[in-house]
Amino acid sequence: MSTHTISLLVENHSGALSRIAGLFSSRGYNISSLTVAETDDATVSRMTIIVSGEEEILEQIVKQLNRLIDVIKVIDFANEEAIEREMLLVIVDTSKSNRHEIIELGTIFGARIAAVAPTSITIEIMGTRRHLDDFVAMIKPYGIKEIVRSGTIALAQSRK
Amino acid sequence: MRKTGAQILIDALIREKVKVLFGYPGGVVIPIFDVLYDTKELTFILTRHEQAAAHAADGYARATGEVGVCLATSGPGATNLVTGIATAFLDSIPMVAITGQVASPLLGTDAFQEADIVGISRPITKHNYLVKTIDELPLLLKQAFHIARTGRPGPVLVDIPIDVSRAVLDDYHYPESASIRSYRPNVVGHTRQIKRAAEAINTAKKPLIFAGGGIILSGAHGKLLELAEKTNIPVTTTLMGLGGFPGTHPLFIGMPGMHGSKTANFALQECDLLISVGARFDDRVTGYVAKFAPNALIIHLDIDPAAISKIIKVDIPVVGDAKNILTSLNPMVKPRAADAWNDQIKEWRGGQLFTFTDSTTEIKPQQVISTLYRITGGEAIIATEVGQHQMWTAQYYVFDKPRRLLTSGGLGTMGFGMPAAMGAAMSHPGIPVIDIAGDGSIQMNIQELATLSLNRIPVKIVILNNSYLGMVRQWQELFYHKRYSSTCLRGGSLCQECVGTGECKKPYIPDFIDLARSYGIAAFRVETPDQVEQTLRDGLAVDGPALMEFIVAREENVFPMVPAGRPIDEILEGS
Numbered sequence: 022m023s024t025h026t027i028s029l030l031v032e033n034h035s036g037a038l039s040r041i042a043g044l045f046s047s048r049g050y051n052i053s054s055l056t057v058a059e060t061d062d063a064t065v066s067r068m069t070i071i072v073s074g075e076e077e078i079l080e081q082i083v084k085q086l087n088r089l090i091d092v093i094k095v096i097d098f099a100n101e102e103a104i105e106r107e108m109l110l111v112i113v114d115t116s117k118s119n120r121h122e123i124i125e126l127g128t129i130f131g132a133r134i135a136a137v138a139p140t141s142i143t144i145e146i147m148g149t150r151r152h153l154d155d156f157v158a159m160i161k162p163y164g165i166k167e168i169v170r171s172g173t174i175a176l177a178q179s180r181k
Numbered sequence: 182m183r184k185t186g187a188q189i190l191i192d193a194l195i196r197e198k199v200k201v202l203f204g205y206p207g208g209v210v211i212p213i214f215d216v217l218y219d220t221k222e223l224t225f226i227l228t229r230h231e232q233a234a235a236h237a238a239d240g241y242a243r244a245t246g247e248v249g250v251c252l253a254t255s256g257p258g259a260t261n262l263v264t265g266i267a268t269a270f271l272d273s274i275p276m277v278a279i280t281g282q283v284a285s286p287l288l289g290t291d292a293f294q295e296a297d298i299v300g301i302s303r304p305i306t307k308h309n310y311l312v313k314t315i316d317e318l319p320l321l322l323k324q325a326f327h328i329a330r331t332g333r334p335g336p337v338l339v340d341i342p343i344d345v346s347r348a349v350l351d352d353y354h355y356p357e358s359a360s361i362r363s364y365r366p367n368v369v370g371h372t373r374q375i376k377r378a379a380e381a382i383n384t385a386k387k388p389l390i391f392a393g394g395g396i397i398l399s400g401a402h403g404k405l406l407e408l409a410e411k412t413n414i415p416v417t418t419t420l421m422g423l424g425g426f427p428g429t430h431p432l433f434i435g436m437p438g439m440h441g442s443k444t445a446n447f448a449l450q451e452c453d454l455l456i457s458v459g460a461r462f463d464d465r466v467t468g469y470v471a472k473f474a475p476n477a478l479i480i481h482l483d484i485d486p487a488a489i490s491k492i493i494k495v496d497i498p499v500v501g502d503a504k505n506i507l508t509s510l511n512p513m514v515k516p517r518a519a520d521a522w523n524d525q526i527k528e529w530r531g532g533q534l535f536t537f538t539d540s541t542t543e544i545k546p547q548q549v550i551s552t553l554y555r556i557t558g559g560e561a562i563i564a565t566e567v568g569q570h571q572m573w574t575a576q577y578y579v580f581d582k583p584r585r586l587l588t589s590g591g592l593g594t595m596g597f598g599m600p601a602a603m604g605a606a607m608s609h610p611g612i613p614v615i616d617i618a619g620d621g622s623i624q625m626n627i628q629e630l631a632t633l634s635l636n637r638i639p640v641k642i643v644i645l646n647n648s649y650l651g652m653v654r655q656w657q658e659l660f661y662h663k664r665y666s667s668t669c670l671r672g673g674s675l676c677q678e679c680v681g682t683g684e685c686k687k688p689y690i691p692d693f694i695d696l697a698r699s700y701g702i703a704a705f706r707v708e709t710p711d712q713v714e715q716t717l718r719d720g721l722a723v724d725g726p727a728l729m730e731f732i733v734a735r736e737e738n739v740f741p742m743v744p745a746g747r748p749i750d751e752i753l754e755g756s
Contacts, residue, residue, distance in 0.1 A: 084487035093363040
């Protein structure tokens with residue numbers, strides 16, 4: 022099993038997402054992360070997909086993505102260096118006694134406090150998937166009320 | 182020009198040179214049928230089921246190379262097209278399917294006869310569109326035809342809500358071109374890759390050409406013949422490629438795979454260079470993939486980059502149109518004289534590629550097909566259904582020219598043949614159009630006898646009646662201890678009355694002769710071998726459609742046979 026981060030430029034209209042997702046689901050592959058939003062050109066969306074599977078089958082899926090009429094460009098970051106970022110919001114249980122400790126932990130990870138309430142604190146944090154995983158592991162023992170992750174976005178590293 | 186959506190659709194079809202349209206009306210396509218009522222430029226054929234309309238459009242496309250077009254209403258009309266669209270998709274057949282849709286404001290409300298056909302057909306179309314406004318209708322129609330016929334061809338579905346059909350566009354003009362930024366199929370092969378391929382061909386000791394349906398789709402048969410004759414390289418073609426290389430040519434060694442010739446399978450396993458042209462290494466061809474062509478360097482010419490290394494690892498891929506690539510490649514290859522490799526192939530081949538034991542007491546299905554081949558001189562368009570008769574057709578009707586065999590290779594759709602033959606006959610090919618069918622398959626679209634009869638479409642139907650779903654029965658005989666579960670068509674469900682007796686006293690239902698006559702179609706039944714030829718001649722001589730039923734040996738098997746998942750040189754042969 023290997024994990025690929027695939028970036029796609031696609032036509033910004035209905036049906037495109039479903040066609041793309043269908044190529045993964047027809048193989049029984051689950052997309053572990055998916056982000057979509059318009060680019061600077063309103064007719065084009067950029068999609069970032071993270072998926073795990075057999076290396077050869079993923080290569081095959083990438084070729085099939087290229088074949089879709091709605092897909093303008095496919096970049097498989099298995100072959101290119103990428104800058105990857107993800108955002109996370111988490112509401113953590115707090116008490117008077119441990120609030121300071123949690124904030125300090127957040128500071129170490131470069132997080133921001135988004136909101137504070139009498140028995141909880143909302144933290145926002147951005148970084149690589151790994152960074153966020155590490156943070157979640159540290160914060161979990163305090164009690165996670167709710168958590169949301171944005172899914173990864175990625176761009177090829179510019180050398181120019 | 183001021184036109185309604187329905188008028189724009191019909192105008193677009195005429196401008197795309199569509200001559201025949203197959204379909205069925207319904208609530209949301211009444212505006213379109215209203216326009217058809219006065220249209221003289223194209224012929225509309227009313228089928229008796231939408232599935233047949235899709236297969237007929239497909240058959241028309243296979244026989245002519247033009248885009249086939251079918252039309253159905255929303256909901257059940259659209260879902261009835263699905264099998265036909267999937268059949269065309271798996272065999273890369275250019276088709277445009279037009280469906281009506283409920284009015285835009287009702288979309289997604291479970292309106293009467295609403296089905297999300299764009300969603301349903303997404304995995305079985307090359308592309309599809311839901312038309313949202315009349316403004317985009319002309320361009321989307323242009324794009325649909327462009328996508329269907331270019332690159333690796335395939336079906337495109339256009340779903341048109343009734344309010345779009347009824348709306349009026351003031352300044353309609355049909356677009357000249359359909360430039361799509363994300364769709365530019367690569368048709369010219371990479372020069373360096375073609376050179377590498379030529380070098381490999383020039384140094385190979387045991388080369389073999391393996392050609393598929395891509396030869397026929399790209400019109401590359403002439404170039405393929407040129408390559409083979411220049412180099413004396415033997416040629417095997419897949420089921421979809423039959424007719425892409427002359428079946429009577431001395432270099433032809435038959436189709437490979439599960440029911441292929443021994444020669445083709447041995448050659449594949451023994452060759453040191455496999456030149457694959459427009460074939461996609463289907464599992465019915467490769468058998469156990471890890472042991473397929475184990476000694477060969479593999480060149481793969483294909484227009485679809487996604488077909489490269491999909492099933493087997495390719496050494497020299499060349500992406501592009503087969504005809505273009507062969508046009509560049511042929512001058513680069515050196516002439517090669519027939520040598521020991523050709524001798525080896527000749528030795529494997531012996532006399533005939535396929536043989537069967539004939540009988541004087543019962544009709545052998547292979548005999549019917551051989552006789553049909555002989556008396557038509559190979560000059561016919563042959564459609565098939567799916568099953569044993571399809572394989573016997575591939576083995577015993579020899580195809581010298583492309584677009585003469587219409588068969589559902591990829592999806593394996595029973596019920597395909599008769600409507601496909603109907604579509605082909607509507608192109609007025611000037612040669613007989615014959616559907617070779619089993620008694621099971623023919624019943625899957627039997628209602629089309631009405632379409633044939635009423636429009637006097639001169640399709641000749643040859644039914645090889647063994648009263649079984651023969652191919653499944655063959656597998657049950659060979660791999661399931663003769664437990665013929667639900668494959669005998671004489672008994673009802675799970676009938677076991679004849680077990681141990683070998684004799685069934687039940688009459689066959691339906692009586693195909695009475696049935697055909699009730700549709701006003703000439704019909705003939707043959708029960709003895711000595712009448713086979715005369716009946717075929719009589720049936721073919723009928724002016725208009727005709728049905729010929731041959732009561733054949735019940736438990737005849739298709740041989741050779743490679744059991745599924747086995748290497749293709751592990752061949753079972755019949756007695």
